[in-house]
Amino acid sequence: MEKVKIAILGFGNVGTGVWKILQENKKEIMKRSNCQIEVAKILVNDINKKRDIDISKEILTDNIDDIINDESIKIVVELVGGRDEAKQYMIRAMKAKKHIVTANKLVIANWGEELFKIADEENVLFYYEASVAGGIPIIREINESLTANRIEQIIGIINGTTNYILSKMTLEGLSFEQALKEAQEKGYAEADPTSDVEGYDAVYKLAIMASLSFGTKVDHDRIYREGISKISAVDIEYAKKFGYTIKLLAIAKEENNKLELRVHPTLIPSSHPMANVNDAFNAILIKGNAVGELMLYGQGAGDMPTGSAVVGDIISILRNNVKPSELKALNDDADFKEVKKSEENESEFYIRLNVNDRAGVLGDTAKIFGGNNVSITSITQDVVHKEHVLLAFITHKSAEKNINNSLKKIKELENVNEIESIIRIESFN
Structure with a gap:
């Protein structure tokens, strides 16, 4: 059975979870990957730091070059987090012909296209399942x-x-x-x-x-x-x-x-x-x-659930599945689709006002909503103290632009003290 050496960059909660899974589920992982996985190096800030887990100091390093320059290491698992440093580690590893597994949503969201392009150019695999929802695939x-x-x-x-x-x-x-x-x-x-x-x-x-x-x-x-x-x-x-x-x-x-x-x-x-x-x-x-x-x-988080997604990606690389970097969505030829401005969206809304306890306030606000094509489905009111009342509205589905126009005028009413809350509603229709 082939032995494959990997390196883990970062040994915090997720890195520790990956280590535990690789040790505890060794037999199952060998069977499913048809490989024996060896953690050859782990990048840490402090080699001498006391850790709850029993691990040999021989595989710990505080120098990324020990990993990049080791040709026997085939997969690099980036778990250091952050932005620029993590990005550079991954780029250097790919240029050294090492496959990448990462849980770094920040880097993927900012520079995913660039990283996937480098992966294609270097003919290495790039997996990132753990970057979105932890253990959820x-x-x-x-x-x-x-x-x-x-x-x-x-x-x-x-x-x-x-x-x-x-x-x-x-x-x-x-x-x-x-x-x-x-x-x-x-x-x-x-x-x-x-x-x-x-x-x-x-x-x-x-x-x-x-x-x-x-x-x-x-x-x-x-x-x-x-x-x-x-x-x-x-x-x-x-x-x-x-x-x-x-x-x-x-x-x-x-x-x-x-x-x-x-x-x-x-x-x-x-x-x-x-x-x-x-x-x-x-x-x-x-x-x-x-x-x-x-x-x-x-x-969606935690050492073991996220570690599970990371190890799953390692196994996928060993099985040589389809590269996510080949997806059209993340390459230069991706279709461009316009993103709506928030005022173009439509939704139902919950709106809460603090108003003076005066006759006609409810009628005035309802009139403004109606004048801006905002229909109300429910209203409730509660006295907060002698002079002030909370009015809470639920609207029908309305254009956000119409909601904003309504609230701008409602805010100017003499007996409206404050628009205290505006929350959108999702009815899953």
Whole structure:
């Protein structure tokens, strides 16, 4: 049986998970790959650091050249994260004729096209399953299982940190700040949680999925983004009252050769399966014109689930499957599809106003909505104290431009104190 040497760049949570899987599932991996995998080198910052895992210092190195210049190493697994350094490591490895496996969504979303082109030029394989949804095999589904379909839409919960926070707010009544602190204590959120809670992480992942699904290049800067930091307990309770649950969704749809790409908090019907995806779990709903709707569910982060996707890619390389870098969506000849501006999108909306308790306020706001072709399906009001009232509206599907025009005029009304919340609704129709 052939022995194949690999190197792991980075030995944090995911790197440790990859190591554990390779050791614990050695027999199964040998049988499925028909190869014996040997971890020849692991790139770390500190060789002498005390680690919870028993590993020989002989395979540890703090010098990337020890890996790049070792011709016996055939596969490089990039898990250092970050941007420029990780990109350069991968480029150097490919130019040294080494295959690449990575979990780096940031690098793929920013420079995927460049990296795949280098992979083609150097005739090496480039796999990145773990970059999007941890243990959920979404890239393989798009690349292989759904190739007979024209994918029409993807809707996903693809960030475990925000889903954990919103689950705690919904199920236990925690505030955003309390839920975030708990997520940090459990290791679900970083000390600086900006990338997760403000939606950047989900944007990078959506850019990758949309590129593959719709056969086009997607600039992640063109994806509309809102985070969850402004979601309050009041919004959670009003959502429940109207029969909805709030989730951070990544949404990609194609219609008439135009793309609708957005990441934002969303009200979804509490009866929908995605509303019951809680804690740090992920779920992705794909609609194909032939297969209909499919939903993939599982752990979207963590050492073992993400490590599972990484090891799966290693096995795929050893089996020499189709190169993702050959996909039209990620090459120079990809079709260009226009991304809609957010004001062109249509959706139902939840809107909450803080108004003075005066006669005629509701009528004035309803008149403005109607004058801008915005139809209201539900209204509820609650007194917050003697002088102020909360008005919460659910609209029919409306053009976002009409919603914005309505709110601009409503904000100018004398008895409207503040537009406190605007959240889109996805009914999965």
